[in-house]
Amino acid sequence: MDQHLRKKMSTNSLPFNNYKNNLDLSIYDIINVMKNSLNQDFIKSLVVIAAGISKNSDPYELVNGAFEYIKKNWEKYEEHPNLKAIAVLKMKGLFIDEIRKNKNFDNNLVNEDGSDIEISDSSQIDIVEKIQISSEYSKVLKIIQSMGDKCREILMLAADEMDMKEMQIKTGVNSLGTVLSRLSNCRKELRERMLHA
């Protein structure tokens, strides 16, 4: 499978993650404002990220929820420098709400030391079946889905070609170094899992 994938990927000339670390924040913000629009590309990009947020719930439902929220508050968010961050935050919130509803949680979902607790959903929706992609990439998505929350999230953000700065904002991590080391470790884990798949 590895070789087959490699062959297919070598035909793809798109560079991975065209990071914009060297850009000034102001220019970066301007680009984001220019990108601000609830068009198909934006929504499809949210589907990729939603696949990393939700484990066993419908990613399209999360995207739909975020879309409805932004639509309702469009006047407020129309010129927001990072509309995607708003959408990601909303999707995370919706996912947690869903789990709380299913498990009747009435307290917060953070450990005493402030770290995230692992969230699992009992509704058992197969995301890979929901997003109808080719069998090769279904396997990749399944492997990512079987990984921990943090890896799932950061790997799908990387799949959306997000730069490090954006990843930091969307994951809520304090430092860029943490984002880099998390991504590095998760990619190593993905590689390992791919070898044994």
Place this chain on the structure above:
Amino acid sequence: MLDEIKIMQFADGTLDPSEKEKVKKQIDNNPEYKKILDDYIYTGELLNNLGNEIKSVPLPKYLYNKIIQFNKSTSKIKTESKLSFSFLNIFNIKYSAIAAAFCFVFMGGFLTNQFVTNQNPNYQLAQQTNKTYNPVFRGSASIINFYESFNERKFNEEINVIANKIKKNEKFEISISDNQSIKFQYTESVKDKNNNECIVIKSDKKIKLTSEGSENLISLTICKTNNYWSLTNINIL
């Protein structure tokens, strides 16, 4: 010992350019690093392709319809607000003589003797409407003196007689007030935003605009709407 994060950044092409050479050398000299680099390149391409694959899947119909509907409604709102904005910007001297005088005095306090700051006629014309008798101008108090004595009706009557005949760079004389005629030169032919034919004429000598004696060249833009030429723009140069 080379940090694996540096290798990842090297694989993704995001490493600081100043470090690139150093990291490349270390990778080239160590097969273990080379293997790590290959793995990062592999996962990078894998994730990139996965993202593209998901994005290539059509959205569910309900979501797709919502996006279309939303974009239609927002573009409609934008168009409406744009229209009302343009409408408010129309400076109709015919109905707002008092307001106009007020504006001139007000603007005179802030601006220099320039009536229109941007000298590009296309830019100026893009801001005008298609109606006749609504000249656009910005400037100082000197415009009041000029416009007070300017006989627009007479000017338009005369320009309609000669505008179709004159050629570029040709000079001609035309009345700007009840008892004053000055020489203008046809300098430019342009189109307004409605694709109407327009000509730009410039006075061949400076005209006294204020009682204090300040003199300026004047440029006028005349546009043809429904076969009628009328003044649309006044510039003091």
